[in-house]
Amino acid sequence: MIALLRFFDPALGARVGVRLGDEVYDVTTHFPSVTHWLQASAGRVAAAIDELRAAAVGQAILFADLLAAPASGVRHLLAPVDEQDVWAAGVTYERSRAARQEEAVDGGDIYARVYAAERPELFFKARGRWVIGPLGEVGIRTDSAWNVPEPELTLVMNPALEIVGYTAGNDMSSRDIEGANPLYLPQAKVYAASCALGPQIVLGELTAWPNVSIQLEIERSGQVAVQGTITTERIHRRAADLVQWLGRSASYPEGVCLLTGTGIVPGSDFTLAAGDVVRVTIDGVGTLTNTVKVV
Numbered sequence: 001m002i003a004l005l006r007f008f009d010p011a012l013g014a015r016v017g018v019r020l021g022d023e024v025y026d027v028t029t030h031f032p033s034v035t036h037w038l039q040a041s042a043g044r045v046a047a048a049i050d051e052l053r054a055a056a057v058g059q060a061i062l063f064a065d066l067l068a069a070p071a072s073g074v075r076h077l078l079a080p081v082d083e084q085d086v087w088a089a090g091v092t093y094e095r096s097r098a099a100r101q102e103e104a105v106d107g108g109d110i111y112a113r114v115y116a117a118e119r120p121e122l123f124f125k126a127r128g129r130w131v132i133g134p135l136g137e138v139g140i141r142t143d144s145a146w147n148v149p150e151p152e153l154t155l156v157m158n159p160a161l162e163i164v165g166y167t168a169g170n171d172m173s174s175r176d177i178e179g180a181n182p183l184y185l186p187q188a189k190v191y192a193a194s195c196a197l198g199p200q201i202v203l204g205e206l207t208a209w210p211n212v213s214i215q216l217e218i219e220r221s222g223q224v225a226v227q228g229t230i231t232t233e234r235i236h237r238r239a240a241d242l243v244q245w246l247g248r249s250a251s252y253p254e255g256v257c258l259l260t261g262t263g264i265v266p267g268s269d270f271t272l273a274a275g276d277v278v279r280v281t282i283d284g285v286g287t288l289t290n291t292v293k294v295v
Contacts (some may be wrong), residue, residue, distance in 0.1 A: 001284065002053055002202035004165065006034065006078040006133075007066050014078060017058040019200055022116035024063050025056035034093035034201075035083045038255035042160040045205040049164075052203070067199075069135045079133035080167055080201045081156075082121035083254040086131060087246060088152070088171050088189070090114070090121035092237045092261030093230065110182055119239055120245055123185060125259060126195035127173060134288055139193030139295030140272050147272045151216040151280040152260035153209070153232055155239065156201050158255045161247045163206040163239065168214075168280045169259045170196040170286040192276050194293040196280075197257065198288045215265045219277040278285065 003019040009026075016031050017024040020273060031037040031052070041048035061075070068076040091114050114121045132138050140147035154169035172195065178188035204210075209232045218226040239260075272278075276292040 001202060002049060003202050004034065004037065004052065005060075005198075005200040006082070007079050008070070008076050008078055009074055010075065017061070018052050020053070020056055023060035024066065025058065026054040030055040032081050034080065035254045038084070038156075038158040039253075040088070041158045041164055042058055042162065045158070045162050045164050049091065049203050052198060060133050064190060066146070067135070070133070077134040077199050079128070079131040079197050080199070081128040081131055081257060084128040084156075084257050085124065085252060085254075086126040086128065086195055086197070086257045086259065088123055088125040088259035089237065089242050089261045090123065092120070092235050092242075093263030094234070094236065100151060107214060115236065116200040122242070122243055122246055125189060128157065128254075130195065132193050132196040132290060134198040134218050134290075135197065136290055137193060137293040138170060138172050138196050138278065139191065139293055140172070140274070141174050141177070141191055144177050144188075145271065146176035146179075148231050148266050148270070149173075149216065149218065149272065149278045149280070151214050151264055152262050153212065153214060153258040153282060154197060155206070155234045155258045155260060156255065157243065157252070157258070159251070159253050160245050161256075162253070163243065165201040165203040166206070166210060166282075167197050167201045168199070168282045169257075169284045170280050170288060170290060171262065171280060172196075193293070195259075196288060196290050199286050202285050207240065209233075211285070212285075214281075214285040215281040216263065217281070218266070218272070219279070220273065220275070225276070226266045226270060228266075230263035233289075234263050237261075247280055
């Protein structure tokens, strides 16, 4: 496995790293940003991955030593994006369709229709600089009474819309706001600290879904409050179709990330609270852990 990530060094600031096994190499001299590498990979993904591997020389840092809460005096992981826009797909799993219909005050017929429609639901989620990284704090809205995390496989693409890898994502959502009126979707989805990605981008040129398990665990006061698991085999859409629709009448010169929808939705009797710990685990990627705060 080879993975691309970002980390903070107290002496040097934000750095770009390549993970090989348990070791991380600082490749910022060769690739000063994730944007730089994504742009260089357009039309030549395999060669660009080989260049990252070749740049991984010198003194290594143990990946485990980067697993610290964000603080100015310690090395820690950052979100694995910088200038990339993050978009999201909705209602791509049957469970998501059912949950959207359950929360909608009007019965949610539009969710049933979009699940079966040719054109998928796609919406803007966050700018790269807004994204929360591993062990950072994700937010729940002060004006919402029903907030949940949405664990999602997240595709990473270069400016040519070639899928270069994937990471774990948390698409935080205010279900009661969207349920009151679908036109409130931007308010339910796009707000401070509403998107988290990490811990790394597992690299590889993809044309189809990686066959992986996605797990969600929510801890409250030291006890597991919610657990769930689903596999990417359950995604209703094809990866190429989502990417094709994302690229229609749009371009992404810095590359782009796409949250691909959730198949794990906590029951209607659960809402997040400040202090909860959310863990999203994806096979091969690792675990994205965040604590919840009110924003």
